[in-house]
Amino acid sequence: WREVEITSRHPRTETGTIRGRVLDESGQPTPARIMLTASDGRAYTEDGGFHRMMWVNKRHYAHTDGSFEIELPAGLASIEAMRGFEYLPTKVSADIIAGESTDVTLVLNRFGNLDPLFTLGWYSSDMHTHDLHEGRFGLTPEMFFRQLEADDVRVANALIHMDGTKIMGRLEDLTGEPHEVSGEERILYYTQEFRGSYGHVALLGLQRFIMPFIGGARGTPYAPDVLKLAHIDATYSQGGIAGFVHPYNGPVDTPQRAATADIPVHVALGRGDFFDVVSIASLEMESAEMYYRLLNCGFRLAATGGTDNFSDVWLDPSGGTARTYVHIDGAPPLTFSGWLDAVREEKTFGTNGPLLFLNVGHGGLSPGTMLEPGEEFALESSDDTTFDISLAVTSLAPLERVEIIVNGSVAHTWGEADFVGYNPNEVWKLSTTIELPGSGWIAARAIGPPSEYVGDAFPFAQTSPVYIIRDGHNYTSVEDAQFLLEAINILWDRVETRDTFNTDTERRAYSEAIGQARAIFQHIIDGR
Structure with a gap:
C-alpha cells in the first residue's frame, strides 16, 4: 500500500470545516466511532480516514482517536459518537458555514454511571x-x-x-x-x-x-x-x-x-x-x-x-x-x-449490544451469596427446589423482552410492559424465582427490535448457564x-x-x- 498525495481539490458545492472532540465521562479525549451526516444527506470522514458502512442498517461511520477535522458541504449537519456497549451514544447538530470552521464537542457517558x-x-x-x-x-x-x-x-x-x-x-x-x-x-x-x-x-x-x-x-x-x-x-x-x-x-x-x-x-x-x-x-x-x-x-x-x-x-x-x-x-x-x-x-x-448480568441464588447458600454463569449447585434430591434469579440489564438499543431459560425452555419473561418508563441511562434490576425440582441449567437472554446502533439483524444477548446437579447427576x-x-x-x-x-x-x-x-x-x- 502507498499513500497518494492530494495536492489540490475543488468542491462542487460550498464547503466548511467541522472540528470535533470526543470526550469521556471524565472530560478526557477518548477514541470513538463517529457517524456524520451533512446537509446533502451524505456521510463524510477525515482526509486519510477509513469510511465504512454497516450493511445491515446502512449506517456510515469512521473511527477517531478523539479529535477530527472534516470538510463537508455548508448547511446543517448531524454528528453522532458511540463507543462500544457501555456508553450512551451522543449526538449534536452544527450549522456549517461556507469557508469557515465550526467546533463541536461530544461527551460520552456510561450507562447508569x-x-x-x-x-x-x-x-x-x-x-x-x-x-x-x-x-x-x-x-x-x-x-x-x-x-x-x-x-x-x-x-x-x-x-x-x-x-x-x-x-x-x-x-x-x-x-x-x-x-x-x-x-x-x-x-x-x-x-x-x-x-x-x-x-x-x-x-x-x-x-x-x-x-x-x-x-x-x-x-x-x-x-x-x-x-x-x-x-x-x-x-x-x-x-x-x-x-x-x-x-x-x-x-x-x-x-x-x-x-x-x-x-x-x-x-x-x-x-x-x-x-x-x-x-x-x-x-x-x-x-x-x-x-x-x-x-x-x-x-x-x-x-x-x-x-x-x-x-x-x-x-x-x-x-x-x-x-x-x-x-x-x-x-x-x-x-x-x-x-x-x-x-x-x-x-x-x-x-x-445488551449487557446481561445473571446471578442465581438458593436456600442452600449462605445469605446474600449467588452463583454466576459457569458455576454449579451440587444438591441432593431432598433440597429446596426454588431458585432466586437476579438480573442487571442495560442496552444501547431498546429491548422487547428478557427471558430466563431453563433446560432449553423459556421459564420467565419480562416484556415491553415491564420496561415502560425505562430510562436508558439506568440499569434494570430484575428478579424472580424459578422452580426446578431436578437437575438442569438456568441462563438468561435478551432480545430487541432492529436498531441503528446494532450491527446485526437485532439486539441479542445470551449468558452461559448456571448448573444444578442433584444427586451427582446432570440433566439430559x-x-x-x-x-x-x-x-x-x-x-x-x-x-x-x-x-x-x-x-x-x-x-x-x-x-x-x-x-x-x-x-x-x-x-x-x-x-x-
Whole structure:
C-alpha cells in the first residue's frame, strides 16, 4: 500500500470545516466511532480516514482517536459518537458555514454511571475478528488496534485463515504472545481459524500454526472432508482453547436442516470450549436453539460472541460488533492466560449490544451469596427446589423482552410492559424465582427490535448457564439426544455421498469418530 498525495481539490458545492472532540465521562479525549451526516444527506470522514458502512442498517461511520477535522458541504449537519456497549451514544447538530470552521464537542457517558466494567473484572472481547481479507484499505496492526480501542474492545482474537488457497493475514503476526501494541488494559492476539466443509473453529491462544488451514475445499490439495479433532487436540497441547464460530445460518427445526455443521460430533467427543451464539455471520435464535440442545445432553460450553468481520473491508462492521463479556477473577490486571481460564470456566455472556448480568441464588447458600454463569449447585434430591434469579440489564438499543431459560425452555419473561418508563441511562434490576425440582441449567437472554446502533439483524444477548446437579447427576434430554443423533447420521450420509476422501484411512478416521459420537448420544437415550 502507498499513500497518494492530494495536492489540490475543488468542491462542487460550498464547503466548511467541522472540528470535533470526543470526550469521556471524565472530560478526557477518548477514541470513538463517529457517524456524520451533512446537509446533502451524505456521510463524510477525515482526509486519510477509513469510511465504512454497516450493511445491515446502512449506517456510515469512521473511527477517531478523539479529535477530527472534516470538510463537508455548508448547511446543517448531524454528528453522532458511540463507543462500544457501555456508553450512551451522543449526538449534536452544527450549522456549517461556507469557508469557515465550526467546533463541536461530544461527551460520552456510561450507562447508569456504571463503573468501567473492566475494573470489575468484566472484559469486552471478540472471539473471532479478522484484520486482512482482500480489503481495499492498507490496515496495519497499529491501525487495527486503534479501531478496536475506538469500539472499546479489550481482548481481540484476530484469526489468520485461508480462503480457498489464499492466506488471509500476515503469518508473522502469530508469535505466541499478545501483539506488541497490547498493554495492561487491552490485548490483541493473533491466532488461527480452521475452515472445514461442515463448520469453522477458532483456535485461540496458539503458539504456532496448526496445519493445514482448511479441509473439504474442493479443487485444492485439501479436498477431503475432515473433522477438527486433530486441530482442537493440537490447540489444547499448546495451552489454547477452541470454539465453534458462526454456528448455524439457517433453520434447525429438523435434524435434516441441523446437519449443516459437525459441531455435535466434536462436542460429544469432548472437544470445544465455547459456542458463538452471537455473530453477524450466523442466526442468533437458531444458533441458540442448537446450543440449548447440546446443554440438554449434559455438555458444557461457554456462550460467546464473535463478529467474523473483515476490518479492512469498508462494507463490514467493526471488530466487537458481536462480543463476549468475560469475567476474570482477580482482574485487573488483565492477562491472556487469565482470560483463557475464564472462558474455560464459562464466566461469559455473548452479545451484540445488551449487557446481561445473571446471578442465581438458593436456600442452600449462605445469605446474600449467588452463583454466576459457569458455576454449579451440587444438591441432593431432598433440597429446596426454588431458585432466586437476579438480573442487571442495560442496552444501547431498546429491548422487547428478557427471558430466563431453563433446560432449553423459556421459564420467565419480562416484556415491553415491564420496561415502560425505562430510562436508558439506568440499569434494570430484575428478579424472580424459578422452580426446578431436578437437575438442569438456568441462563438468561435478551432480545430487541432492529436498531441503528446494532450491527446485526437485532439486539441479542445470551449468558452461559448456571448448573444444578442433584444427586451427582446432570440433566439430559432423550428428545434432544435423539435429535442430535439423527443429525449426525444425516451428516455422515452427506459425507459419504460427497466421497471426497483420498484414502481408506481418511474415510475410516471420519467414520470411527462418527461411530464414537453416535454411541455417546445413544448412551444418553438409553439412560445409562
